[in-house]
Structures are given as structure tokens and as C-alpha cells.
Amino acid sequence: MKFHLAGKVKINAPRDNIFASLSNPEFMATCIPDLQSFSVADQDHFSAKIRVGIGMIRGTIEMRFSIEEKKPISHARLVGEGSGAGSKMRIDSVFDLLPAGDSTEMIWAADADLSGLIAGIGGPVLKGQSEKQVNQIFQNVRSKLEN
Amino acid sequence: MEETFQKTVERVKKLNLLKEDDLKLLQRVDAASAELVNSEYESYLERKFNDKAIPLLSRYKVMGIPIDRRYGGDGANSLVHCLAMQRFGQVGMGIVTLVDVHQFLGSLTLQQWGTEEQKQRILPEAAEGKSVLAYALTEPEAGSDPSSMASSFETNDDAYILNGSKYLISNGSIAKYVVVFARSKIDGAISAFIVDSKTSGFEVAMRLSEKLGLFTSDTALLEFHEMAIPKDALLGKLGKGLSVAYSALLNGRIGIASGCIGVMEDCLNSCVERAKYRMQHGKEIGKHQLIQKHLAHIATDLESARWPVYLAAIMKDELDADLKNAELLRSVDRQSATAKLIASRNAYDAADRAVQIFGGFGYSILSPVGKHLVDTRVARIYEGTDEIMELKVASSILGKEFEAYK
Ligand SMILES: Cc1cc2nc3c(=O)[nH]c(=O)nc-3n(C[C@H](O)[C@H](O)[C@H](O)COP(=O)(O)OP(=O)(O)OC[C@H]3O[C@@H](n4cnc5c(N)ncnc54)[C@H](O)[C@@H]3O)c2cc1C
Numbered sequence: 001m002k003f004h005l006a007g008k009v010k011i012n013a014p015r016d017n018i019f020a021s022l023s024n025p026e027f028m029a030t031c032i033p034d035l036q037s038f039s040v041a042d043q044d045h046f047s048a049k050i051r052v053g054i055g056m057i058r059g060t061i062e063m064r065f066s067i068e069e070k071k072p073i074s075h076a077r078l079v080g081e082g083s084g085a086g087s088k089m090r091i092d093s094v095f096d097l098l099p100a101g102d103s104t105e106m107i108w109a110a111d112a113d114l115s116g117l118i119a120g121i122g123g124p125v126l127k128g129q130s131e132k133q134v135n136q137i138f139q140n141v142r143s144k145l146e147n
Numbered sequence: 148m149e150e151t152f153q154k155t156v157e158r159v160k161k162l163n164l165l166k167e168d169d170l171k172l173l174q175r176v177d178a179a180s181a182e183l184v185n186s187e188y189e190s191y192l193e194r195k196f197n198d199k200a201i202p203l204l205s206r207y208k209v210m211g212i213p214i215d216r217r218y219g220g221d222g223a224n225s226l227v228h229c230l231a232m233q234r235f236g237q238v239g240m241g242i243v244t245l246v247d248v249h250q251f252l253g254s255l256t257l258q259q260w261g262t263e264e265q266k267q268r269i270l271p272e273a274a275e276g277k278s279v280l281a282y283a284l285t286e287p288e289a290g291s292d293p294s295s296m297a298s299s300f301e302t303n304d305d306a307y308i309l310n311g312s313k314y315l316i317s318n319g320s321i322a323k324y325v326v327v328f329a330r331s332k333i334d335g336a337i338s339a340f341i342v343d344s345k346t347s348g349f350e351v352a353m354r355l356s357e358k359l360g361l362f363t364s365d366t367a368l369l370e371f372h373e374m375a376i377p378k379d380a381l382l383g384k385l386g387k388g389l390s391v392a393y394s395a396l397l398n399g400r401i402g403i404a405s406g407c408i409g410v411m412e413d414c415l416n417s418c419v420e421r422a423k424y425r426m427q428h429g430k431e432i433g434k435h436q437l438i439q440k441h442l443a444h445i446a447t448d449l450e451s452a453r454w455p456v457y458l459a460a461i462m463k464d465e466l467d468a469d470l471k472n473a474e475l476l477r478s479v480d481r482q483s484a485t486a487k488l489i490a491s492r493n494a495y496d497a498a499d500r501a502v503q504i505f506g507g508f509g510y511s512i513l514s515p516v517g518k519h520l521v522d523t524r525v526a527r528i529y530e531g532t533d534e535i536m537e538l539k540v541a542s543s544i545l546g547k548e549f550e551a552y553k
Binding site: 001002054055057115117119120121122123124125127128129132 | 184185188192237413416421424505511512513514515
């Protein structure tokens with residue numbers, strides 16, 4: 001089951017700072033909600049155990065992430081793949097950073113491909129739940145980078 | 148009344164008559180519905196009323212869709228209202244019930260039968276979502292036959308004193324105003340009243356949470372103990388309460404039927420998604436012909452209900468422009484019953500097939516279709532059961548003297 005998410009977010013911080021943070025696994029780990037554990041393989045690869053809980057589908061999903069297509073200070077791609085709680089997921093996301101005065105505009109898009117139990121919940125709900133998660137991640141990013 | 152081809156053509160032509168404002172309103176409905184999905188889903192899993200729904204609908208300014216612009220609403224016609232309900236139906240019957248009762252059974256009833264003072268006092272708040280409306284006709288001992296109701300009123304110099312109870316009242320425990328029906332202790336004639344739920348003697352006796360489904364919708368048992376309401380709470384003429392009740396149900400049935408169209412659309416969308424990714428016996432289940440048969444049934448269920456529902460809405464718009472036309476009223480009443488009968492049955496069948504396509508996961512309220520199956524069932528009961536709709540349609544064809552439910 002596939003769905004697409006996209007959006008724009010304004011972050012009151014310089015582009016170089018944002019790019020460096022978002023392409024740093026250690027930083028990203030602090031922004032993922034419900035993170036249980038985390039390990040860095042190298043500067044472009046990390047894995048994370050994330051707690052999920054939608055109704056009775058509860059458990060931990062182990063995700064492996066790789067940061068690709070890095071074009072400092074404007075673009076990168078984050079690909080994550082993992083399984084757990086009777087489900088499998090693959091997330092392929094890109095972001096572009098554009099200058100916007102003193103702050104930065106981030107344009108992002110993500111394609112999710114889910115199978116197993118979680119997929120049965122269906123596109124509209126999963127999209128809504130994912131948007132909630134993404135907003136939480138951006139809120140965390142902003143609270144860490146904005147002064 | 149003869150249904151000529153010209154009339155049908157005229158009605159179809161009207162389908163193109165969505166004005167700029169209507170389109171803007173429908174965009175707001177669409178956005179509100181998309182945002183509602185999350186809280187509806189989460190509340191459903193907790194089997195509780197969705198307390199985020201009313202603030203959200205108010206924020207998108209969609210609580211007053213049919214309320215006249217003079218009173219702060221959108222003044223949308225029935226066809227636009229029907230399309231809005233269709234979109235809410237994609238989210239689920241919980242939202243459809245909340246909105247249908249607030250807007251069709253509550254606001255529209257007040258708009259049609261209320262005094263100018265009642266309308267000015269209540270409708271602006273209702274349009275803003277600051278107050279929610281409910282409609283209390285059913286009683287523990289009087290459902291399909293409301294004329295046998297036991298709730299009663301007496302009159303003194305400056306008040307009506309109501310006693311009795313009302314059962315299975317949607318929005319009952321959250322409503323600020325409730326349209327209540329009771330019979331005179333003097334002559335037995337039934338009257339309608341618009342009651343402020345803060346009135347002394349008004350009691351929410353029970354929140355009815357042990358339902359099969361429809362968890363996100365509020366359902367209550369109300370009791371009235373020596374409840375004194377002012378004389379200006381009378382809605383419509385004294386002793387003519389059943390006319391008020393039936394006109395409200397004529398409207399409400401179009402709303403419920405429209406919601407059922409949305410349920411079928413959501414079932415179809417969910418099943419198409421599922422049929423394309425779920426693999427069994429080495430291929431997507433959508434490539435198995437028996438699954439295609441279910442999909443074809445859902446799609447035809449949907450399309451065979453869509454037109455009767457739109458037609459009911461278009462005819463209702465005709466009636467609104469010609470309220471005194473008794474023949475048209477009978478015709479619209481029949482079409483509204485027909486639309487509800489077809490749409491609610493088809494929606495239940497569609498949801499059942501959708502559960503079948505989902506397999507074991509479908510038999511869970513985690514799946515979109517499991518929820519639709521249990522929730523759509525109620526559409527075949529409330530605002531007139533299947534059987535009452537059938538009798539209504541039959542007697543409207545045969546003539547008044549054949550009314551079998553009297
Ligand atoms: C979740 C929910 C929300 C509701 N919300 C509201 C609300 O907001 N306001 C409100 O006033 N009511 C509300 N109702 C009540 C609803 O409208 C009634 O349940 C419905 O009208 C049927 O009445 P009853 O339950 O008393 O069934 P009964 O009238 O007892 O009917 C039982 C069975 O007998 C059949 N039957 C009855 N008479 C005949 C006949 N003459 N010929 C053939 N068959 C007949 C019926 O079709 C049914 O199958 C709600 C109900 C539910 C479940």
C-alpha cells in the first residue's frame with residue numbers, strides 16, 4: 001500500500017545549519033518521536049527502533065536509514081526500510097532547502113510503501129497519522145534549531 | 148404526479164448549477180473531512196465520542212451549511228448539502244449522524260417552523276457551532292409509531308410543563324437546544340417545542356455507549372421532570388407537532404442517504420487500494436475474479452443509489468421554492484424515503500462485501516471497512532426503519548387510504 005506526502009515548512013535558521021543537522025544521524029535521532037534506541041553505522045547510515053501504536057497494532061519497528069544524494073546545502077534524500085508489529089515499511093523522502101530571507105524554506109516529499117497489518121488501516125487514516133508524525137518531527141527540528 | 152422525461156432533463160441540468168460559493172463551501176467540507184479522519188479514527192478505537200469534531204467543523208465554518216445567510220449560515224441548497232454529507236460519509240456515519248441531526252433535524256426544522264425571534268436567538272449560534280442541536284422524537288415505548296408517544300405537556304399561564312422521556316437521542320447529551328415532541332394532557336394532540344437543555348427538569352439520564360458501533364456519535368436517554376419551558380418555546384402551531392416531526396425526517400433522510408453514498412465511496416476506495424497490494428496465491432487479490440465480482444457489486448451499489456439520492460435533493464429544492472404544493476410534498480417525501488431505503492441498504496451490502504475483500508483484517512475496527520459495516524447498519528433503523536420506508540413508498544403509490552402503518 002503506497003501513499004505520498006508532501007509539504008513545505010519554514011524554519012527560522014540558516015540553510016547551512018539546517019542541512020548539517022538534517023544530514024546528521026545523531027541530530028535526526030533526537031527528533032524522531034517515540035524512539036526507543038538508535039545506532040549509527042557511519043555518517044550516512046543509521047538504524048532506529050521506533051515504538052508504534054495504532055489500536056491493537058502495537059510494537060517496535062526497526063528501521064534502517066540511509067542518507068543519499070547529499071547536495072550541501074540544498075538537497076538530500078533519506079531512505080528508510082524496516083519491519084515489526086506484523087508490518088513492513090519503506091519510506092523514500094527528499095528535501096530541498098531554499099533561502100527565504102533570514103530563514104529557510106524546506107520543501108519535502110515522501111513516498112511510503114507499507115505492507116502487513118499496518119497497511120490494512122488504509123490510506124486516509126495512515127496519511128493522517130503520518131502527517132501527525134511528520135509535524136511532530138518538524139516541531140522538534142524547529143525547537144532545536146530556532147532561537 | 149407524473150415524472151416526465153423533461154423534468155428529469157431539467158433536474159440533470161441543475162446538477163451543473165453549483166455556484167462559486169457552493170464550490171468554496173464544498174472545498175471547506177473536503178478539507179474538514181480530511182482533517183477529521185485522524186480524530187474520528189482515534190476516538191473510534193477508544194470507543195468514545197469524538198470531542199474534537201465540533202471544534203474542527205466550527206473552525207472550517209461547516210456547522211451551518213443549510214442555515215440562511217441572514218442567520219450566519221451558508222444558505223446552501225439541498226443538493227449542495229447532500230454533496231457535503233456525502234463527503235462526511237467518507238469519514239463515517241458518526242460524523243454523518245452528528246451533522247445530520249444538528250443541521251437537518253435541528254437547524255432546518257427551526258428555520259422552517261420557528262418564529263423570527265427563535266431563529267434569531269438560536270440559528271446564529273448553531274451556524275457557528277457554539278450550540279449543537281438535537282431532535283427528540285423516539286421514546287422507550289414509541290419508535291416507528293411516534294403518534295403513540297407518552298411524553299406529555301400541560302399549560303399554565305406562562306409556561307408549558309413537560310414530563311416524559313426520549314430514547315436514543317443523537318447529540319442528546321451535548322446539545323444546547325433540543326426539538327422535543329410531547330402530547331397535550333388535555334386533547335392528546337402532539338406539539339413540538341424547542342427546549343434549552345439548561346432548563347430545570349431537563350436531565351441526561353444516560354449516555355448510551357453500549358451500541359454495536361457508531362461510537363464517535365453521542366446518543367442519550369433524556370428525561371423531563373416537571374420541566375417548565377416558556378410559551379415562546381412552541382415550534383410551529385399548537386397540536387401540529389407531527390407535521391414538524393415528519394418534515395424534519397423528510398430532510399434528515401436525504402442527509403443520511405447522502406452519508407451512505409460517501410460510505411460506499413470510501414468502501415470502494417479502500418477495497419481498490421487493498422485489492423492492488425494484497426497478494427494471495429501468487430497475485431494481487433484484485434486479479435482474482437471473485438474479488439472483482441465483489442468490487443463490481445460495490446461499484447454498482449454505489450451508482451444505483453447515487454441518482455435516487457441526488458434526485459431527492461433536487462426535488463427538495465423544488466419543494467423549498469413551492470412549500471404549499473401538497474402534491475409535490477408527497478412526491479418529495481416518497482423520494483426521500485426511497486433514497487434512504489436504497490442508499491442505506493446498498494451501503495450495508497457494500498460494507499459487507501468490503502469486509503469480505505479485506506478478509507480477517509476487515510473484521511476489525513482497525514480497518515476502514517469494519518467500522519463502516521457496523522456503523523452503516525443503523526442507517527437502516529434510524530429516521531425510519533427499512534420496513535417503514537417500504538410502507539411509506541407503497542402507500543404513496545397506492546394512495547393514502549392504503550397506509551398500512553396506521
Ligand atoms: C444510534 C441511534 C441514534 C438515534 N437517534 C435518534 C434521534 O436523534 N432522535 C430520535 O428521535 N430517534 C433516534 N433514534 C431512534 C430511531 O429513530 C428508532 O430506533 C427507529 O425509528 C425505530 O424505532 P424502534 O427502535 O422503537 O423500533 P420499533 O418501532 O419497535 O420497530 C421494531 C421493528 O418493527 C418494525 N415495525 C414497526 N412498525 C411496523 C409496521 N407498522 N409494519 C411493519 N413493521 C413494523 C420496525 O421496522 C422494526 O423492524 C436513534 C436510534 C439509534 C439506534
